Amino acid sequence: MPYTVPILNLLAACLLLISFAMLSRRRTQRLVNLFAWQGAILFLSTCLVAHSSGLHELYYSAALTLLLKVIALPLILHRLINRLGAQWDSETVVNIPLTMLAGLVLVIFAFGLAQPISMMATTITRNMLGIALAVILLSFLMMITRRKAVTQVIGFLAMENGLFFAATSATYGMPMVVELGIALDVLVGVFILGLFFFQIREQFESLDLRNMENLKED
Amino acid sequence: MQLLAVLTLPVLGFLLLALFGAKRNAPELNCTISFATLIAASLLAVRVARHGSILVFHDQFFVDSFNVFLVALTAFVGFTTALFSRPYMRIEELHGRLTPRRLRLYHAMYQLFMAAMFLALLTNNMGLLWVAMEAATLSTVLLVSLYRTRASLEAAWKYFILCGVGIAQALFGTILLYFAAEKTLGHEGMTALLWTHLNAVKGQLEPRVLGLAFVFLLVGYGTKVGLAPLHNWLPDAHAEGPTPVSAVLSGLLLNVALYAVIRCKVLVEGSIGVALPSRMLMGFGLLSAVLAAFFLWRQKDIKRLFGYSSIEHMGIITFAFGLGGPIANFAGLLHMTVHSLTKSSIFFTAGHATQSSGTQQMDGIRGLIDTHPAIGWGLMLGSLAILGMPPFGVFASEFLILTTAMREHPATTPFLLIALAVAFAAIFSRVQPMVFGDSESQPLPRSPAMLPVFVHLALVLMLGVYMPPALADWYRAAARLIG
Numbered sequence: 287m288p289y290t291v292p293i294l295n296l297l298a299a300c301l302l303l304i305s306f307a308m309l310s311r312r313r314t315q316r317l318v319n320l321f322a323w324q325g326a327i328l329f330l331s332t333c334l335v336a337h338s339s340g341l342h343e344l345y346y347s348a349a350l351t352l353l354l355k356v357i358a359l360p361l362i363l364h365r366l367i368n369r370l371g372a373q374w375d376s377e378t379v380v381n382i383p384l385t386m387l388a389g390l391v392l393v394i395f396a397f398g399l400a401q402p403i404s405m406m407a408t409t410i411t412r413n414m415l416g417i418a419l420a421v422i423l424l425s426f427l428m429m430i431t432r433r434k435a436v437t438q439v440i441g442f443l444a445m446e447n448g449l450f451f452a453a454t455s456a457t458y459g460m461p462m463v464v465e466l467g468i469a470l471d472v473l474v475g476v477f478i479l480g481l482f483f484f485q486i487r488e489q490f491e492s493l494d495l496r497n498m499e500n501l502k503e504d
Numbered sequence: 505m506q507l508l509a510v511l512t513l514p515v516l517g518f519l520l521l522a523l524f525g526a527k528r529n530a531p532e533l534n535c536t537i538s539f540a541t542l543i544a545a546s547l548l549a550v551r552v553a554r555h556g557s558i559l560v561f562h563d564q565f566f567v568d569s570f571n572v573f574l575v576a577l578t579a580f581v582g583f584t585t586a587l588f589s590r591p592y593m594r595i596e597e598l599h600g601r602l603t604p605r606r607l608r609l610y611h612a613m614y615q616l617f618m619a620a621m622f623l624a625l626l627t628n629n630m631g632l633l634w635v636a637m638e639a640a641t642l643s644t645v646l647l648v649s650l651y652r653t654r655a656s657l658e659a660a661w662k663y664f665i666l667c668g669v670g671i672a673q674a675l676f677g678t679i680l681l682y683f684a685a686e687k688t689l690g691h692e693g694m695t696a697l698l699w700t701h702l703n704a705v706k707g708q709l710e711p712r713v714l715g716l717a718f719v720f721l722l723v724g725y726g727t728k729v730g731l732a733p734l735h736n737w738l739p740d741a742h743a744e745g746p747t748p749v750s751a752v753l754s755g756l757l758l759n760v761a762l763y764a765v766i767r768c769k770v771l772v773e774g775s776i777g778v779a780l781p782s783r784m785l786m787g788f789g790l791l792s793a794v795l796a797a798f799f800l801w802r803q804k805d806i807k808r809l810f811g812y813s814s815i816e817h818m819g820i821i822t823f824a825f826g827l828g829g830p831i832a833n834f835a836g837l838l839h840m841t842v843h844s845l846t847k848s849s850i851f852f853t854a855g856h857a858t859q860s861s862g863t864q865q866m867d868g869i870r871g872l873i874d875t876h877p878a879i880g881w882g883l884m885l886g887s888l889a890i891l892g893m894p895p896f897g898v899f900a901s902e903f904l905i906l907t908t909a910m911r912e913h914p915a916t917t918p919f920l921l922i923a924l925a926v927a928f929a930a931i932f933s934r935v936q937p938m939v940f941g942d943s944e945s946q947p948l949p950r951s952p953a954m955l956p957v958f959v960h961l962a963l964v965l966m967l968g969v970y971m972p973p974a975l976a977d978w979y980r981a982a983a984r985l986i987g
Contacts, residue, residue, distance in 0.1 A: 482664075
């Protein structure tokens with residue numbers, strides 16, 4: 287297909303844009319929706335790579351992405367947020383414009399780091415390694431700058447999305463065993479965190495992590 | 505066969521204990537399964553010692569003298585910790601800190617954690633190694649927050665987020681490794697992540713990619729080793745979780761994470777030479793050792809104190825592997841063994857000391873030697889052993905590391921000596937009043953399990969005074985593999 291590469295570039299750009307949108311959003315439900323969109327883009331790009339490279343096992347991992355990241359995890363997160371009443375994450379540690387600026391610096395850094403490696407890739411999607419690294423770093427930034435437990439978890443999952451994108455774009459995906467294992471870990475992790483939220487709220491009466499600053503060296 | 509048993513027995517134990525973990529005999533069941541695993545692991549070790557390394561199941565599992573030694577150690581400490589937790593957790597239940605349902609969770613997760621560590625040690629697939637490390641984190645998160653107090657939830661959250669972020673870096677490193685390997689080994693047949701295959705072609709792997717991959721892998725797995733500056737989770741998780749969990753975290757999980765780092769180091773060194781990896785390991789190791797030694801002074805909680813001591817020792821071991829060469833590697837492996845045995849025995853005694861005084865604050869623990877002579881002596885001897893007093897085994901390994909450092913990199917020796925001296929003063933001045941001092945503690949409702957403590961300390965003593973030639977050969981073979 288002649289348009290494969292431009293479409294993939296477009297999808298990658300959307301992925302990066304969504305990461306920035308995540309940095310700027312304060313409503314947790316919006317964040318979950320954005321996370322689901324990220325999953326959808328990953329699904330599309332994986333399908334496209336699978337089609338153009340003729341590697342059929344990539345279809346399995348695309349299906350896994352669709353099931354886990356577009357349907358299951360957002361559903362679980364939405365239900366958790368509704369039951370916990372944690373719709374708003376009004377306060378950030380650093381204000382949002384400053385966070386966006388820091389994000390820009392991170393993207394430049396990521397592209398600089400990934401460039402020599404992208405040169406060596408033989409896959410059609412090699413330019414995406416920089417974007418994948420940028421998505422990982424931006425999610426990391428989101429985890430640092432937010433104070434609500436739920437938001438940190440969404441950041442964590444977005445980071446995993448970035449890693450998955452790195453795997454498909456640089457190498458056409460990891461071996462199937464590994465990918466299944468990673469998916470299982472993510473799913474179990476989210477279940478454990480779900481349990482955790484209830485325990486935290488029971489003990490602290492809120493999911494604000496500022497309450498959790500007692501274990502420090504004095 | 506033995507390999508399959510080592511992998512499946514803990515999983516079986518997890519299933520059984522998930523069903524029957526709330527029953528009265530669950531601790532005995534836990535011990536039995538751990539004992540069976542120990543037997544399987546010993547048989548595996550004997551087989552590897554006789555017939556050399558094993559590669560099975562389409563090359564997916566690999567055993568050589570390096571990992572079989574850790575498998576045996578893990579199974580052994582896993583068994584003794586199960587023995588210790590039998591009376592310990594019963595006393596916790598009598599004190600009203602745990603319900604039978606929580607005990608079921610504890611027993612099931614304990615076995616799952618063991619299973620994840622065995623998988624991490626035995627797999628030949630670098631991707632599966634990552635999956636197993638993550639599984640080990642997930643299973644211990646629920647163990648750290650077992651008491652559901654504010655402090656334990658905070659510690660577990662910190663543990664999850666920090667280790668989660670760290671291990672995500674390791675995944676990126678693994679992806680880069682795969683990326684480099686795929687060029688030489690090809691995408692078909694799924695062999696490009698198998699360690700033995702990578703090891704065979706490590707000279708042809710792209711050096712620039714591997715250099716970057718190693719940075720990510722070291723930072724990622726290093727977080728789980730507890731290397732500074734990403735060590736923050738470790739003292740909290742050790743202090744707030746139940747004591748048997750502190751013992752296995754310190755004694756086993758840190759070793760397994762370090763094992764992952766060393767496996768990566770061997771691959772990377774074949775591609776980019778020894779200079780960068782060894783310097784990075786030495787730097788992180790030294791930083792952790794010195795930083796932890798100074799943090800030791802500020803501790804008030806007995807389990808936090810020994811948590812920091814674990815960071816210090818993991819730093820020393822990492823430094824030893826960074827030095828490289830047959831002697832330093834030998835010393836590193838020996839130190840891994842003696843640290844894991846000594847530190848778990850210290851946590852056993854610290855746990856019982858806490859139970860008898862009703863507090864983890866060191867100011868509240870006094871005069872153990874009067875009320876509970878066995879606990880007092882255990883804590884004193886364990887502390888002397890971990891501080892590197894002769895004739896314990898820790899002295900031997902630290903002495904070897906120090907002399908090698910003096911010969912190869914003299915500039916590093918002052919830092920090492922400072923770390924050791926500061927740690928000695930800090931720990932000894934805390935332990936001395938806890939053991940001697942005026943007594944205030946209460947008798948325990950059940951007799952404590954002191955057998956594991958003294959067995960561990962006797963082994964450490966033996967390794968310091970006389971090392972069986974077979975064991976020494978084994979260490980030497982493993983040290984050669986690390987290069």
